[in-house]
Amino acid sequence: MNRETVLLISDIHTNYHVINAQIEHAEESCGQPISQVFVLGDFGFFGDELHDYFRRRQNSFLRPVFCIEGNHEDHGALQKLTAKYADVVSHLQRGAVHSLGPWKGLCMGGARYMDILSTPRGCEITADDIDACLAHSPDEVDLVLSHDCPKGLGVPGALELEYYDAPGEPLLDCLAEHFHPRWWFFGHHHRWFDLQKDGTRYMGLPQSWVGYVLLHDGGEVEIVHHAVPIESPSWWKRMLGLR
Numbered sequence: 010m011n012r013e014t015v016l017l018i019s020d021i022h023t024n025y026h027v028i029n030a031q032i033e034h035a036e037e038s039c040g041q042p043i044s045q046v047f048v049l050g051d052f053g054f055f056g057d058e059l060h061d062y063f064r065r066r067q068n069s070f071l072r073p074v075f076c077i078e079g080n081h082e083d084h085g086a087l088q089k090l091t092a093k094y095a096d097v098v099s100h101l102q103r104g105a106v107h108s109l110g111p112w113k114g115l116c117m118g119g120a121r122y123m124d125i126l127s128t129p130r131g132c133e134i135t136a137d138d139i140d141a142c143l144a145h146s147p148d149e150v151d152l153v154l155s156h157d158c159p160k161g162l163g164v165p166g167a168l169e170l171e172y173y174d175a176p177g178e179p180l181l182d183c184l185a186e187h188f189h190p191r192w193w194f195f196g197h198h199h200r201w202f203d204l205q206k207d208g209t210r211y212m213g214l215p216q217s218w219v220g221y222v223l224l225h226d227g228g229e230v231e232i233v234h235h236a237v238p239i240e241s242p243s244w245w246k247r248m249l250g251l252r
């Protein structure tokens with residue numbers, strides 16, 4: 010009997026081809042199909058790039074893909090774009106509970122405010138988002154899927170961004186206290202991170218083209234380092250936080 014395996018990945022930044030490349034790599038190494046992919050934000054909801062890749066060039070994903078939003082999305086058009094490309098990727102609202110095989114994952118897109126370029130209006134995590142999550146009882150949730158992470162985990166700040174406070178959103182700490190999840194997966198900080206704290210295993214994922222995590226239905230978590238080539242983004246897109 011096939012085991013159910015979920016591929017967790019983060020920070021696509023419009024390099025949509027990386028998702029299929031990592032699916033193919035995972036399936037080759039597991040010897041069985043991946044049941045679904047979950048993107049932990051910064052998928053790259055930008056109208057021109059989505060249109061070019063999925064409509065003009067007619068690409069599609071090999072397996073069902075779900076996601077939460079990060080900060081590097083067009084937040085002004087997010088609702089419209091997630092509806093328009095729902096055939097490509099299923100976007101999950103903050104506070105939604107999503108099934109990953111036998112596991113129930115609480116979804117929390119968005120990020121802590123950093124600056125006007127990297128944190129567009131609408132991406133910040135609010136007290137209302139936290140309330141939507143706390144409406145669930147702890148036994149409804151096995152794990153948390155977020156873009157940013159709780160504060161105080163010791164995730165190192167990004168190089169050249171040391172002038173920001175320590176990484177993490179303090180509002181997320183209430184979720185750890187309420188749910189005591191078995192796992193907490195996040196992206197955003199562009200580095201691998203692995204910490205066991207108060208019964209929760211916190212795992213930070215790097216950019217999608219660096220590697221991914223497999224979550225097996227028996228509860229094993231596998232960290233996979235696998236590089237996929239990408240085009241380097243133009244300097245002005247990087248400057249404007251578009252990639």
Ligand SMILES: [Fe+2]
Pocket residue numbers: 050051079080081120156196197198
């Ligand atoms: Fe991000």
